Amino acid sequence: MIESQPCCRHCKKQCVKNGRSKSGAQRYYCKPCKKYFQLNYVYNACRYNTGRWIVSLTIESCGIRSIARLLKIAVATVVRRIKKISKTIQRPFFILKGKEYELDEMRTYIGNKGRLYWIVYALCKDTKKVIDFKIGRRTAKTLQRVTDTLLLSEAKKIYTDGYALYQNLIPKEIHCRSSYRTNHIERKNLTIRTHLKRLSRKTICFSKSREMLEACLKIYFWKRDFANNIS
Ligand SMILES: [Zn+2]
Incomplete structure (x- = not known):
């Protein structure tokens, strides 16, 4: 029952079935979030926690190629995700004075x-x-x-x-x-x-590359x- 009616990862509310993907996997739709998702993906990088895993592994002394091997995704995907995540991070703009x-x-x-x-x-x-x-x-x-x-x-x-x-x-x-x-x-x-x-x-x-070092x-x-x- 739980598998047929999964909860949304963002709002934790129950989702409804919404057709199938090209590969035949069941798609789900969250009405409040207006988001679609699947429980299983053919392409591993689509899984929900990939971004978090990449961040965790990067700061645990894993190189790009070892992350790709561990998560079973492509090297180019890891590089692209790291750049994307780093763009959401800003320098701390709240700097205390007189330190x-x-x-x-x-x-x-x-x-x-x-x-x-x-x-x-x-x-x-x-x-x-x-x-x-x-x-x-x-x-x-x-x-x-x-x-x-x-x-x-x-x-x-x-x-x-x-x-x-x-x-x-x-x-x-x-x-x-x-x-x-x-x-x-x-x-x-x-x-x-x-x-x-x-x-x-x-x-x-x-x-x-300098861009990756900075990211x-x-x-x-x-x-x-x-x-x-x-x-
Ligand atoms: Zn939701």
Whole structure:
């Protein structure tokens, strides 16, 4: 009985039968949500939780190809879904003013192991959350895009490592150059490298495109706040 009258996954109300798909599977229709669905799909990527699985596996150090193998879907589908999910995630726009931040750069490759790129990101010292990140060469232009976000949020103090370019970008009064005050972000670097396959060191894994690296980092840093948008 339950199988013949399944409940909608969104509103939990009972659905009605609504014809059959091309492959012959029973289709159902939810009147309040105006949505159609099937209990079984020929194409595995159509299953309800595919998006959630892709997010979970991405941040559990699974590469794109291993996700495709585990979920029995195509590599191109995984790539397309990751890009789609990342587009629903925004940088946290509610930034508290007058906070202290740690700023650091992390080395990675894009395209091949000869093309060096840096992930510049800022961590709030209180909440330990990533406020903003940018990917690019290790130049003032890339660093400035992150420091500008911090200066706009009227940062009380910004802690960086000894990298010289920061001197010109951050006012002296709020800038603190110290190796032991960036402990949290240095530790975070190791966590990210463990959780994201494409950033693991001493492996053959790296990002093939900047867009995918950005998408994966967005999911990793901010996916929890937007988990409801994933389907
Ligand atoms: Zn419904």
